[in-house]
Amino acid sequence: MSIVSLLILLGIFILPAVSHELGVTRxxxxxxxxxxxLFIFGGEAIAQGIARLIKRLQGGCASFQSRHNRLAFLRYPVLVILIPYFVFNSGVVFELTRSQTTHFIDVPYSIALSGYRVDVNTVFVAPDVAGAVWLSARGRDDYPIYADMHGRLAFHWGDDKGFRGTAERRLRMPPFPAQVEDMMLPCYIYFRSWNTSSRMLTFPTGYATRKSIGFDNIPGLTRLVDCGDRIYTNGGAWVLSLR
Structure with missing residues (x-):
């Protein structure tokens, strides 16, 4: 297993393009x-070494002479190190503290535990996919489509005529601008269910980081959402048309 891990680590240097897509954290x-x-075996070896050292310092204390006590001593690293490490990295701490820090890597989070509260990853519901399929099939090919960083990925289910691959999708889906006035007209704006319910958009801030910004903090977007031409809605996803 250590050899396989070594080969994987070596591969991120030999194949940098693949390693960039896979991500260092993955x-x-x-x-x-x-x-x-290997961590378990190494931890056991370290614990046994510490036990022998303490035994020598204690001059053969009876508490370290029995096999039962030696095995009990091996449980200490599990209780003190491994269990807190697992709890911390499982996302429990992030959820219990109600943290919303996603614009830089701070406390590990869990999509399953915190996905309902913060937009930490690309999680779609049925209306999101239905809206993307409708727009890719019914929308004009010469209209750009604006969506946040997660909404753009919903169009993997789009019509092949409009989105033949990643390059075509990027050309037709420019980054969401800082203000509505900078949009290329005419165009479409696609909102996921999470966007419409929380009235927020999510933008990338760096590698594996993101930040959600409210509609009110994007000049002109609130008025557009409330008064714009909503050409599609299914109770979750929306599509606006700007001309």
Whole structure:
């Protein structure tokens, strides 16, 4: 397993394009999974070494002479190190503290635990996909489509005529501007269910980081959402048309 982990780590240097798409954090998670048995064996060896050292310092104290007590001593690293490490990295701490820090890597979060509260990853519901399919099939090919960083990915289910691949999708879906006045007209604006319910858009701030910004903080967007031409709605996703 350690050899496989070594090959994976070596691969991110030999194939930098693949490593960029996979992400350093995912590479770390994969190698951690493969190397986890070695951590257990190493922790056991360290604990036994500490136990022998304490035994010598104590002059053969009876509490360290029985096998039962030696095994009990091995549980200490699990209680003190491994369990807190697991709890911290599972996203429980992020959720219990109600943290909303996603614009830089701070406390590990869990999509399952915190996805309802903060837009930490691309999670779609049925209306989101239905709205993207409708727009890719019914919308004009010469109209750009604006969406936030997660909404753009909904168009993986789009019509092949409008989106033949990643390059075509990027050309037709420019980044969402800082203010509505900078949009190319005419155009469409696609909102996911999370956008419409929270009235926020999510933007990238760096590698594996993002920040959600309210409609009110984007000049002109609130008026456009409330009074604009809403050509599609399904109870979750919206599509606005600007001319």
């Amino acid at each position: 590479v770390w998670q994969i190698t951690l999974l493969l190397m986890s048995p």
